[in-house]
Amino acid sequence: MFTRLIQSTSFSTMVNRKIRTALLQLNVGSDRETNLKHAANKIAEAKKGGAELVALSECFNSPYGTKFFDQYAEIIPGGPSCAMLSNAAKEHGIYIVGGTIPERCDSKLYNTCTVWNSNGEMIAKYRKMHLFDIDIPGGITFKESEALSAGNNLVTFKIGDVKFGLGICYDLRFEELAKLYRQENCDMLIYPAAFNMTTGPLHWELLQRSRAVDNQVFVCTISPARGEKGYIAWGHTQVTNPWGKVLATANSKEEIVYCDLNLSECDEVRQQIPVFPQRRTDIYNTILTK
Numbered sequence: 190m191f192t193r194l195i196q197s198t199s200f201s202t203m204v205n206r207k208i209r210t211a212l213l214q215l216n217v218g219s220d221r222e223t224n225l226k227h228a229a230n231k232i233a234e235a236k237k238g239g240a241e242l243v244a245l246s247e248c249f250n251s252p253y254g255t256k257f258f259d260q261y262a263e264i265i266p267g268g269p270s271c272a273m274l275s276n277a278a279k280e281h282g283i284y285i286v287g288g289t290i291p292e293r294c295d296s297k298l299y300n301t302c303t304v305w306n307s308n309g310e311m312i313a314k315y316r317k318m319h320l321f322d323i324d325i326p327g328g329i330t331f332k333e334s335e336a337l338s339a340g341n342n343l344v345t346f347k348i349g350d351v352k353f354g355l356g357i358c359y360d361l362r363f364e365e366l367a368k369l370y371r372q373e374n375c376d377m378l379i380y381p382a383a384f385n386m387t388t389g390p391l392h393w394e395l396l397q398r399s400r401a402v403d404n405q406v407f408v409c410t411i412s413p414a415r416g417e418k419g420y421i422a423w424g425h426t427q428v429t430n431p432w433g434k435v436l437a438t439a440n441s442k443e444e445i446v447y448c449d450l451n452l453s454e455c456d457e458v459r460q461q462i463p464v465f466p467q468r469r470t471d472i473y474n475t476i477l478t479k
């Protein structure tokens with residue numbers, strides 16, 4: 190059953206629609222403690238670089254693969270990864286979109302993103318809704334559903350006047366999810382991700398620009414840096430504006446991508462090209478219900 194969860198908070202000092210964002214494309218290894226220390230150091234560096242909002246990648250604390258989810262799973266918010274994220278957000282007085290970690294809940298595992306406010310409180314939790322099950326002979330075969338359960342909730346949060354919607358990696362392919370977030374008046378969609386070397390070259394940028402243009406929102410994706418063994422991530426962490434313009438991007442190596450985002454650009458584009466009020470839902474709905 191499809192339900193919708195909306196969580197929000199406000200950040201009293203942030204009353205305009207501008208946010209300096211830092212997307213952390215990090216090297217990730219097999220030792221969780223090392224990954225967490227590294228992420229904490231890079232969050233501190235991003236704060237020094239002026240970031241108000243910092244975001245991490247999918248599985249920033251563990252290797253990405255079905256055989257690893259159980260081993261690295263944590264109870265949210267009880268485990269060491271959430272402790273690091275909460276402490277870092279509080280210490281630096283920033284918001285953190287905590288990438289994803291494998292979550293254990295009852296007897297199930299999820300691929301889960303948490304969001305932390307400047308007091309170190311968890312203000313949102315999103316579980317990957319579309320599991321990454323693909324089979325491309327000679328390319329990549331991956332079946333997240335062998336290990337994970339899917340989430341069923343949309344999750345939004347607010348920083349001041351800016352509203353965010355959350356997705357995770359493969360969710361980027363499902364335009365319905367992005368459109369629902371737009372209908373909830375989101376300004377920016379954030380997808381912690383880890384695309385691969387088969388689909389990444391053609392689909393990664395295209396999908397982000399499509400979601401951004403179709404829904405007149407900013408789209409931020411955060412990948413791990415490309416490693417050499419196991420699942421090889423495409424990298425190319427990216428920020429796209431509501432015109433579909435790529436504002437900032439990384440290459441494949443470790444890097445912090447900074448971007449000063451003016452969310453008022455969403456309002457401008459929506460006024461100039463008002464496709465949402467122009468949609469012929471009277472026609473679409475008639476055809477869909479036939």
Ligand SMILES: NC(=O)CCC(=O)C(=O)O
Nearest residue numbers: 321358359383384385388
């Ligand atoms: N981690 C993922 O969901 C990967 C998605 C991906 O690579 C794709 O092509 O889609």
